Every structure is written in C-alpha cells, then in structure tokens.
Amino acid sequence: MSKALPLRRRTDWVGILFAVALTVVILVPMLVVITWSFANVWRFPSVLPQQFGLKFWQMTLARSDVWSAFGLSLTLSAVVTAISAAICLPAAYAFARMEFPGRNVLFFSFLAGQAFPKFGLLVAIAAIFLQLNLIATFWGVVLIQLVGTLLFMIWIPVAAFQAVDRRMEEAARDAGAGPLRVFWSITLPQASPTIFSAILLSFVGTFYETEGAWLIGAPQIRTMPVLMISFINNQPVIQYGAVLSVLLWIPSLIALVFTRRVVNSGSFARGFGG
Amino acid sequence: MSKLTIAEVSKAFSTTRAVDSFSLEVADGELVCLLGPSGSGKSTLLRMIGGFETPTSGEIRIDGEDVTRLPPERRPTGMVFQSHALWTHMNVFNNIAFGLKLRRLPAVEIRQKVEKVLDLVGLAGYGKRHVTQLSGGQQQRVALARSLVLEPKILLLDEPFASLDQHLRERLREEVRDIQQRLGITTLFVTHGQDEALALADRIVVMRDGKTEQADRPEMVYREPATPFVAGFIGSMNLVSGQVADGVFTHSAFRLQVSASPGSALLAVRPEALDIAPANAGQGMAAIHRVTDFGINAVVDLSLPDGTRLKANVPDARAWQVGQPVDLVPRAFALYRDDKILLRS
Numbered sequence: 028m029s030k031a032l033p034l035r036r037r038t039d040w041v042g043i044l045f046a047v048a049l050t051v052v053i054l055v056p057m058l059v060v061i062t063w064s065f066a067n068v069w070r071f072p073s074v075l076p077q078q079f080g081l082k083f084w085q086m087t088l089a090r091s092d093v094w095s096a097f098g099l100s101l102t103l104s105a106v107v108t109a110i111s112a113a114i115c116l117p118a119a120y121a122f123a124r125m126e127f128p129g130r131n132v133l134f135f136s137f138l139a140g141q142a143f144p145k146f147g148l149l150v151a152i153a154a155i156f157l158q159l160n161l162i163a164t165f166w167g168v169v170l171i172q173l174v175g176t177l178l179f180m181i182w183i184p185v186a187a188f189q190a191v192d193r194r195m196e197e198a199a200r201d202a203g204a205g206p207l208r209v210f211w212s213i214t215l216p217q218a219s220p221t222i223f224s225a226i227l228l229s230f231v232g233t234f235y236e237t238e239g240a241w242l243i244g245a246p247q248i249r250t251m252p253v254l255m256i257s258f259i260n261n262q263p264v265i266q267y268g269a270v271l272s273v274l275l276w277i278p279s280l281i282a283l284v285f286t287r288r289v290v291n292s293g294s295f296a297r298g299f300g301g
Numbered sequence: 302m303s304k305l306t307i308a309e310v311s312k313a314f315s316t317t318r319a320v321d322s323f324s325l326e327v328a329d330g331e332l333v334c335l336l337g338p339s340g341s342g343k344s345t346l347l348r349m350i351g352g353f354e355t356p357t358s359g360e361i362r363i364d365g366e367d368v369t370r371l372p373p374e375r376r377p378t379g380m381v382f383q384s385h386a387l388w389t390h391m392n393v394f395n396n397i398a399f400g401l402k403l404r405r406l407p408a409v410e411i412r413q414k415v416e417k418v419l420d421l422v423g424l425a426g427y428g429k430r431h432v433t434q435l436s437g438g439q440q441q442r443v444a445l446a447r448s449l450v451l452e453p454k455i456l457l458l459d460e461p462f463a464s465l466d467q468h469l470r471e472r473l474r475e476e477v478r479d480i481q482q483r484l485g486i487t488t489l490f491v492t493h494g495q496d497e498a499l500a501l502a503d504r505i506v507v508m509r510d511g512k513t514e515q516a517d518r519p520e521m522v523y524r525e526p527a528t529p530f531v532a533g534f535i536g537s538m539n540l541v542s543g544q545v546a547d548g549v550f551t552h553s554a555f556r557l558q559v560s561a562s563p564g565s566a567l568l569a570v571r572p573e574a575l576d577i578a579p580a581n582a583g584q585g586m587a588a589i590h591r592v593t594d595f596g597i598n599a600v601v602d603l604s605l606p607d608g609t610r611l612k613a614n615v616p617d618a619r620a621w622q623v624g625q626p627v628d629l630v631p632r633a634f635a636l637y638r639d640d641k642i643l644l645r646s
C-alpha cells in the first residue's frame with residue numbers, strides 16, 4: 028500500500044489580501060468614525076480618545092433639525108422609491124416583453140443619461156424648476172431624485188422580467204387570467220427577488236443622494252446628507268459629522284438585514300426556479 | 302359534447318409558412334395525435350388553437366363558436382406544455398387552484414375539486430408539496446391536473462412527456478389515455494414519437510411543412526400510408542425507386558410483377574412483408590449483407606448489386622448466411638407515383 032502524502036494546504040493569499048484590503052478600505056474608516064462619535068475628548072497624539080461619552084450624541088439628537096431632516100430623508104426615499112416603482116416596473120415589463128417602435132433607443136437613453144456628468148444636467152433642470160416654482164419644494168426634490176433612480180429601476184427589472192419563463196405566463200393566461208392578472212400573480216412574484224434588490228438600491232441611493240437635493244431643495248428642504256454638509260461646513264467639530272455619519276448608515280443596515288431575510292427565506296431560490 | 306373545427310388555417314411567420322391552409326375536424330371525445338418531423342408546424346397549430354398565436358387566415362371553431370380571435374383566457378381550452386410551466390412560487394395546491402380562484406368558486410369547492418383531480422392523476426396528498434420538490438413525471442402530472450381541473454372542452458398537449466425517460470413516458474401516456482377516456486375529453490396531442498401516436502390515438506394526423514399528409518386511424522396510417530413520406534416516416538420501411546415496364550417493376554437486379562402502367566415508380570415494402578428465398582440459380586436478386594438475431598425473430602440486411610440496402614424480417618436467423626444470394630418476394634407492397642398511391646397489394 029502506498030502511503031498517501033499529506034496534502035499541504037495552500038494558503039489562499041489572494042483571498043487574504045482581498046479581505047485585508049476590504050477591511051482597510053471599509054471597516055477601518057467606519058470604526059474610526061464610530062469611535063469619533065463616542066469621543067468626548069480626543070486630542071492629537073493619543074491613539075485612543077481621552078474621554079469616551081455620549082456628549083455629542085446627546086447634543087446632536089437634541090437638535091430638532093436633525094430629527095426633521097432624518098424624517099424628511101426617510102419620507103423622500105420612500106416616496107421616490109414608490110413612485111419610481113410604479114412608473115418603472117410596468118415600463119420595464121414593456122421593454123422586456125413587447126416590441127414597439129423606438130424601443131432600443133429609449134432603452135439606451137436611460138444609460139446615456141447616466142453616462143454624462145450629472146451636475147450640468149441638474150443645473151439645467153434647476154433652471155426649469157425655477158420657472159415652475161418647484162425650487163425648494165418637497166415635490167421638486169422628489170422629481171429630481173426620481174431621475175436618479177430610473178437607470179437601475181428600469182435596467183435591473185428588465186433583466187428580471189426577461190428571465191421569467193414565458194410558458195409560465197402563457198399557462199396563466201390559459202387558466203383564465205388576463206394580462207394584468209398574469210403580471211401581478213406570475214411575472215412579478217417570479218421576478219421579485221431581483222426586483223427587491225432594485226428597490227433597495229433605489230431607496231438607499233435616494234437616501235444618500237446629495238447634489239440634487241441640495242441644488243433643488245435648499246434652503247427649505249434639508250435632507251440628512253445636506254444637513255451633514257452644512258454641519259461640517261459651519262462647525263469644524265469632527266464629532267458632529269461622525270454622529271451624523273453613523274445616523275446615515277442606519278438605512279444601509281436596515282437594508283442589509285432585509286436582504287439577509289430575503290436570501291435566507293429561500294424565496295431567492297424559488298424565484299430563480301431552483 | 303365538444304367538437305373542434307379547424308378550417309383552412311394558415312400561419313405565416315416572417316420567414317416561414319409554419320401552417321399552410323390546414324383543416325381538421327376533431328369529434329367529441331376523440332384523441333387525435335399530431336405527428337410530424339421537427340418544424341412541421343405542430344406546435345404552431347396547437348398554439349393557435351390555445352390562443353397563443355393568431356392565424357394569418359382561416360377559422361377555428363369550438364362547438365360551432367368561432368374562437369379564432371379570442372385571447373387564451375376566454376377560450377375553453379386547456380394546454381399542457383412540454384416544459385410543464387408550473388409556477389415555481391406556488392405549491393401544488395395553489396398551482397391547481399389558481400384558475401378556480403379566478404372563477405371565484407367558494408373555498409370549500411376549490412379544495413374538493415383540487416383533491417379530486419390530484420387523486421385522478423395519482424398524486425393524492427401532494428397538495429402542500431412545493432413544485433420544485435417533485436420529480437419530472439410528477440411535475441407533468443401536476444401540469445395535467447392544472448389543466449383538467451378547469452374542465453376544458455378541448456385538451457391540448459404539446460409533447461408533454463418529451464423530457465421524460467422512455468419508461469416513464471410509456472406509463473404516463475397510458476395514464477393520459479385512461480383519464481382522457483374516462484372524462485371523454487376532446488384531445489389534441491402533439492408528438493414526434495410514432496410509437497406514442499400509434500399507442501394513444503383514435504386518429505393520427507401526419508403533418509409535413511404545415512400541411513396534412515394523411516389523417517387516418519393508426520392501423521391505416523401504418524398499413525396503408527397515403528404518401529411515400531408517411532410510408533417512410535411511420536415504422537420501418539424499404540423504399541426503392543425504379544421503373545415499370547411491361548408489367549414489371551425493376552430496380553437493379555430486383556424485379557417484381559406489378560399491374561401498373563409504365564413509368565417511374567416508388568416501391569414500398571415493410572421488412573415484415575418482405576420474404577426472402579435462396580436463389581434458384583446464380584446471383585439471385587440480392588446478397589445477404591448482415592444477419593441480426595433478436596431471438597424471437599431476426600433482421601436480414603440485404604444488398605442489391607447497385608448497393609441499395611433493404612431489410613427483411615425472418616423467423617430464424619440460423620437459416621441464413623452472410624453472402625448468400627437470395628431472391629426477394631414481397632407479400633404486400635405499395636407503389637407510388639408523383640407522391641400518390643398507384644397500387645397496393
């Protein structure tokens with residue numbers, strides 16, 4: 028009998044390098060920011076803050092403008108995402124399933140809109156909004172942020188709808204469902220895991236959107252990111268910014284938890300016919 | 302009492318004429334198999350009956366009512382797809398109950414109907430199962446149940462068992478036949494397996510290039526194929542083209558007395574109707590090329606002097622040797638000219 032040579036496990040250097048890089052780029056700054064938010068006093072040469080505490084949390088959370096900005100940002104994101112879904116999902120379905128003149132041109136125009144620097148476009152829109160009295164209004168900001176969600180709220184769902192087996196839709200028609208019912212009961216649930224991720228992206232993206240919100244919304248409409256910028260500009264106290272940053276991460280965390288739920292519930296596998 | 306009438310139906314796609322002026326009447330409770338090579342328009346025809354394609358011209362009637370322009374949801378047809386097309390986000394019960402719920406039946410009645418149809422397809426108690434947890438055969442049964450539960454006037458099946466293995470396919474087609482006869486449901490069954498068609502059908506429609514080649518009872522399609530295409534498509538068949546002159550059909554050394562007018566002709570002989578006899582003298586008509594023993598019978602491969610190959614069934618392999626010269630004696634044959642039958646004996 029031949030003696031089996033012990034297999035030497037090869038170290039996965041690439042993996043380790045990747046993990047380290049990820050940690051350095053994402054986790055370290057996050058930790059630093061979190062530490063800052065809990066530092067009452069932290070002066071230069073010290074590696075750790077001289078004094079931990081909730082001072083700046085209390086000061087920040089005591090401000091009514093923070094709370095109203097937080098509420099406003101959540102409302103804005105929800106409204107923008109809802110409207111975007113109502114517009115984009117049927118449009119995506121049309122792109123995925125129907126042939127109509129100008130289909131391809133229209134489809135790629137969404138990409139083109141995203142390929143150019145946005146600021147110029149924003150300024151042009153701002154000029155139009157000024158005429159329409161939409162500057163510094165809630166719906167003005169909704170409109171401008173809506174534009175930002177169009178790309179992935181169309182492109183991702185189009186891919187999702189195209190992946191749905193047409194025979195399934197035909198079988199539903201055969202069973203007596205009209206086209207709308209088929210969309211609602213068959214196509215949408217089949218595509219839902221992918222569409223859910225598009226909605227999540229839209230929500231989080233809108234929450235963090237700054238340029239449009241600032242340009243159209245200022246000064247009355249102050250979202251979280253806009254408020255943070257003005258905080259940092261007005262008071263060069265790092266802790267304020269740190270506390271606000273941590274607050275800003277909340278939607279991302281909620282989104283992550285949701286994603287985990289969806290993935291774990293196995294509806295991903297079902298949705299993809301696995 | 303449901304009768305299906307297809308009158309002069311055509312379907313042209315941009316590049317092809319998939320169905321070409323096709324007509325067919327299917328009687329109440331009849332099971333008709335559509336048989337034909339790939340691309341002959343079987344699926345297209347079925348999809349037009351189900352409402353998934355609109356005919357370019359022609360009319361489709363169910364019980365006399367014109368349904369040609371109705372969408373699928375308003376037709377009394379039920380379709381079973383090759384790829385089962387079950388909804389993977391629902392369990393078995395909900396797949397079957399979907400159409401019943403659309404019809405707003407009371408929940409109790411829905412449950413009763415679903416249980417009954419699950420029992421019918423041999424899946425009693427499977428309602429709570431997820432469709433992805435079923436085997437391929439079980440999935441096709443659910444697909445069948447999903448159509449049957451809505452009590453369609455016309456049942457349409459498009460190669461429903463093509464993706465299953467031979468054994469399962471045979472069992473399921475027996476079951477489908479049983480169910481179809483028990484319910485007396487008018488059925489159109491697409492297949493390109495000739496044994497499937499021969500085993501199932503009340504009537505076989507052989508299609509080619511979107512047209513009917515022959516529509517007849519299975520034994521007739523087998524015994525009396527109307528065209529050389531059908532002759533060659535169903536079962537095993539020797540086809541030999543030759544010349545008729547002075548009452549004799551000739552191809553190479555093969556000669557056969559026929560009472561036909563002179564001209565070119567195509568001879569069709571089934572291997573089981575082709576007898577061979579040791580040549581009386583010299584070369585004979587053909588030489589034995591190979592003998593394949595199947596135990597209960599044997600197949601002899603014959604070679605004419607010009608290289609043409611023929612097959613003959615013989616009862617006993619041991620009576621024949623490779624290379625042996627033989628004469629050919631067809632017991633039954635058909636002669637075709639210009640794609641039409643000329644003579645049958």
Ligand SMILES: Nc1ncnc2c1ncn2[C@@H]1O[C@H](COP(=O)(O)OP(=O)(O)OP(=O)(O)O)[C@@H](O)[C@H]1O
Pocket residue numbers: 314315316317318319337338339340341342343344345346493
């Ligand atoms: N949507 C379509 N667009 C263009 N051509 C089509 C379309 N559907 C079918 N065809 C063409 O019509 C012809 C008939 O196709 P069909 O699917 O009806 O054949 P079939 O008899 O069902 O073949 P198979 O046994 O392979 O399923 C083929 O030449 C096919 O390429």
Ligand SMILES: [Mg+2]
Pocket residue numbers: 343344345
């Ligand atoms: Mg087909």
